[in-house]
Amino acid sequence: MRLPLRPPRLLFPAACVAVCAAFPRPASAEDFAADGSLTFDPQAAYANGFEAQVPDPDASGPPLDVVEDAASIEGSHLLRVDTAWQPLEIPFRLPSAQAVYRASLWVRGNAIAALGTGYDDDAAGDFVQLFPTGRMTSDDWIELQSAPFSVEGPRGAYGVLILMGSFDADAIELVADPAELFTPLRACSGAADPICGPEGQCFAQWCRQASAWVPPVPEGDDPDLGMPRRALLARSLENRLRFFFGPYENRRLDLPAALAQMQSAASGGGRWRFWNGFATAIHRLHDWHSDTSAIASWALDNRRSLNVCFLEGDADLSHAIAAKDPDLPDILVAYTGSGRTWGLSQGDRLVAIDGQHPIAWMRSLIAYDWDYFSPNDHTGWAEFAERMRSSIPRYARSITVVRCPGGACSAPEEIAVTSIPEDDPEDGATIVRCDNRPTHIVDGVPESHGVGEKVFGGLVKGTQADEKLYGMVWDTLYGSGSSDAAIKAEVAKWAEAKGVLLDHRTGNGGTSAGPEPIVGFVRPPGKVLVDLWRNFSDDEGPKDQAEGLALYEANKASAWSAGSSSAKTDVPVALLITRCGSASDYLPQAMKGAPRVRIFGPHPTAGAFSSYMSLDYWSGIMHRLSMQDAITPDGAALVAHGVEPDEIVLPRQSDLILGKDTLAERALAWLRAEVTP
Amino acid sequence: MSRQASGLLPCFALALAGCWGEGGYASPAPSWSQDASGAETSVDAASDSTPAEAATDSAPQLKRTVLLRDPFGNYREGDNLLIDGDFEWTGGLMSSQTPWWVSPMLISWSAPDMLVGARCHSGMKCAVLGPSQSIAGAGVGTREPGLQLSAWIHPALPDCSLVSVSVGLCAGIMSAVHPIDSVSSAPDADGWCRFDGVVPAGTSRACVFVSNESDADEARVIVDDLVLRPASHAGSGLRRLPSPRHLAAVEQLRKGARELFQPRPPAWTSPPPVELRSKVR
Known part of the structure; x- marks a missing residue:
């Protein structure tokens, strides 16, 4: 869903006069009067003390909560912000000259404050976040300020102040800073385009002022x-x-x-x-x-969405046209949504992005893409394949594809990203989610592949009722709530099953309680692993298996046990895996080796047997850090060693072209062969 | 360390340029001033007096003073064994599985209430404990014999015994915790109690536990600027015993930790709400 910034209809606020930009002076920002009241820079390009805020006539949300308060830092009023996820947006016009600005705002409380900029001529806008400067007052106001950012005023520039959280705000001010070098708006090509400079980032074909996305760095x-x-x-x-x-x-x-x-x-x-x-x-x-x-x-949005899902596969129809990489799997179109498909169809092959193998290209984004996501196990690539659909429009110059309509593949074709028309919001496109499932094995799964936290079960599609082959499609293993209850309800239905097909090709994890109902169906109780939260700052793990065994013995009282004494170990169960991590590692780890279980997938799971801590600096720098490993009863550390499939199966291009699901069909064939008559 | 607006003559904002260290008042870029000892200093806009003291017949009513601090807090202690000893990275949009968590727990894992601004001891953020509340902060242990903890805590009343601080294993059921005493029984002139002590290092991960021992409605305790570092000895001397209330809270906090130490989904499986996405084209 796109929510582009709306050009505001507000008239220039009182403090912003058209001549501001014509007489720039150093960005001295606001001053404090002798009594501690703040006064705006008289030459501010935009200043708003929320003394008489006029609501945006187009605003769909509630009016601004401007209150009179003796504690206001400027004037007699302040803005009271109390948002959940829907941010408060205050649009304003910017002067018509080219200029470099800094934005500042005073807040009381834990605030998220940012500016979006945009242009009447539809040139690319940018995002500017305000961070603490360290300046604060004895009555708990703190100053937030942006990095310098350039604005192409002649294009018809506008800004939108974006506020989130529960706090008081006062005295937003934009001041021109002529000492800073103006950076003109530039088109660019590819994530690494040097034209954007060391403090810029090429994003969706335009240079963005990346320095304005992040906090300052201490000096001196x-x-x-x-x-x-x-x-x-x-x-x-x-x-x-x-x-x-x-x-x-x-x-x-x-x-x-x-x-x-x-x-x-x-x-x-x-x-x-x-x-x-x-x-x-x-x-x-x-x-x-x-x-x-x-x-x-x-x-930040991109203007060309790619409504196509990719997965790792075997391009068996097109290796004569484009050779297979010796190390990396082929990348195929798993399926597409309706519209914005860039002309691609199920079974087409993505040969290259910017001339590189698609996985190599995704890995090259390590220094550009803050959504970068990789498995612990160095032998899997599903995390990269799944995210190509969003990375290509943001960071690629071109893609090279081999189309294979009806199984007849044509020569590789290079498509420049800029040759794709920008999205038409009225085109009626139906956007799909990517879940590594070319087809769904049970009825009821949305065509959008939006499984989310839902669980879908029932008889496997294409089987007869008297075969009693049950299936389940699900992504999460939270171990509580509605998804857990739904999993347990499906497991209960398997009491009469002759075989079970489990599609967990998107495994988002959850908690160790999540896999237990499923594991309890397939195996008797047993200790599976011990979680090892990081103990010492210099802990490098067991040096050898003997140390590993000792570590397990020392901690086995808290081992994760799974399985049930009432397990139906005579029922064959096939598990499909592809992009699975965390608790979705635990599940196959506990199932593997059970009497009638067989795991099918293109490669090991992510090997992410751990938990993490979250760290957040004013929501401009957010990250998580894994602080754990796990160890098996035989003394092996688990993280980075994903669960190997019992049978490695890659989706075949020749199957996808026909709408077939190689993994699911292979697993179903195994199940049928295993089922006791 | 000087934190309050002390040591400088009254210095009004309009004449402030000379009152700042590097960067200067006129510079919009962040800068951090120091006092003579190099400690973080915090003075500007008006005087070091309280507003009430500053008001005279001839001077305008002073509304506030302006201070300057390093917005990243105390990162000088780069070897801190606590993940976020200064609370600068706790809270915000990523409010689950934070390095600090609170007891009693409302549902499961909850970050403590955060305070932002000049009332913190260092940096921009600190934690606030309500009546009878406790928090735990996650860290790691050391091979050295001991662990030294330094913490700054501002009780509601000028009595440092209204707060309990201890170091112990993060998740071990009923394992020992080692109390850390305040350096003095009364807070300093700014109302802060400094807790400092060396305790035996455990055999596992270390956590810090802080309890507000008061259940009075207005008894808010501010916690900030904690540093846990290895010590070459295991500490000695008598310490006051942890209160039963503190020990009970520690067990509650450990229970929360045990629930945390489980596999969890990655961030992006819960994508940002649509309201936040695609704001800028």
Whole structure:
């Protein structure tokens, strides 16, 4: 869903006069009077003390809650903000000159404050977040301020103040800063396009001022320690990874690169280099739970959505046209939605993105894409394949495809992203979610593939009632709530089943309680693993199996046990896996080796046997950090070692072209062969 | 460390340029001033007096003073064994599985209430404990014999014994906790109690537990700027015993930790609400 910024109809606020930009002066920002009241910079390009806020005539939300309050920092009124997820938006016009601005706002409370900018000529807008400067008052006002950002006033520029949280706000002000270099709006091509500069980022074919997405970096030296504050902050962040990141194998394989990345970020450059370096360091941990996000990456839209889902497969129809990569799987169109498909169809092959293998290209985004997401196990790629549909419009220049209508494949065709028309909001497109399921094995699953937290069960499609083959499609294993109840209800139906087909090809995880009803159907009780929350800052895990066994023995009282004494171990159960992590690792780990279980998938699960902590700096830098590993009764550390399928099956291009689901059909064939007559 | 608006002559905002350290008042870029000892300082706009004290017949009623702090808090302690000892990274949109959690728990995992601004000891954010509330902060242990904890806590009344602080295993059922005493029984001039002590390092992950021992309605306790570091000895000396209330809260907080230490879904499986997405084209 797109919610583009609305050009405001507000007249220029009183404090903004058209001549502002003609007589710029240094960005001195507001001042404090002798009594501690704040006064605006008289040359502010925009200033609003919420003294007499006129509601936007187009506003669909409630009027602004402007209240008279003696504690206001400017004037006699302030704005009371109390939002849930729906942000408060206050549009305003910007002067018609090219200029660099800083925005500042005073708040009382834990606030999220940002600006969206846009243009009447429909040129690309940008996102600017305001962060604490460190300036605050004795009565709890704190100053938030943005980085300098350029505005192309002649294009007809407008801004929207975006506020979220429960807090008081007062004195928003935009002041031109002629000392800063104006950066013109530029088109760009591909994530790494250098035209955007070291503090910019090419996003959806336009250079964005990425430095305005992130907080400032401390400057100067710490007088006690004689070190640059930037280096001290970098060391603190580096030690966050060194001390608290838990997975042993990823510590060995990946942590050194993450630490080196952080050290590089400390060495110099602007705020984007620093914070993007920190985000990249987290990506380099190669950990399913350790991810990054920022409001900026949520708020920025691209104008060409790709309503196509990709998965790893075997392009058996087109290897003569485009050779298979020796190491990486082929990428195929799993299915598409209706509209915005860029002309692609189920079974077509994505040969390259910007000339690289699609997975290699996705991995190259490690230093650009804050939504970067990878498995702990270095041998799986499903996380990358699943996200291609959103990464291509944001970061790619072109894609190379092989179309195979009716099974007849044509020569590779390169499609420039900019050749795709921008989305028409009125085109009636039906957007699909990507869940690695070319078909659904039971009735009732929405055509949008929007499984979410729902559970779908019943007889497997295409089977006879007297075969008594039951299926279940689900994504989450929360272990509580409605999805857990639905799983238990489905398991109860299997009492009469002769075979069960479980489609967990999107496994979002949950808690260890989530898999238990299913595991209880397939195997007797037993200890599966021990969770090892990180104990020591220098814990590198067991050196060998003997140490691993000792560790397990020392902790086995808290082992995760699963299974049931009433398990129906005579019923064959097939489990389909593809992009599965966390509790969705636990499930196949506990099922594997059970008497009548067989696991089908293209590669191991993510190997993310862990939990995490969440850290959030004013919602401009949000990340999680995995702090755990797990160990098996035979002394093996589990994280980064996904559960291997019993049968490796890749979706075949020749099947997809015919609308067939290779994994599901293979698993169903096995089930039928296993079923006791 | 000087935190309050002290040590400088009254210095009104309009004449402030000389009152700042690097960066200067006129610069909109963040800058952080220090006092002579290099400690974080916090003065500006008016005087170091309280507003009531500053008001005279000839001067305007002083509404507020302006302070300047490092918005990232105390990161100088880069070897802090607590994940977020200064609360600067706790709270916000990512409000689940935060490094600090509270007891009693409303549903399951809850971050403590956060305070933002000058009343914190360092940085921008700190935690506030309501009557009889307790919090735990997650950290890791050390191979060294001991752990030293330093914490700044502002009780509602000038009595440091109204707060209990301890270090212990994060999740171990009924395992020992080691109390940390305040340096003095009464708060400093700013109302802060400094808790500091060395305790034996455990054999597992370390957590810090803080309890507001008062159940009076207005008894809010501010907690900030905690540093846990390895110590070369295990500590010694008599400490006051943890209160039964504190021990009960520790067990509640450990129960929450045990629930946390389980596999969890990644962030992006719960995508940001649609209201936040695609704001800027």
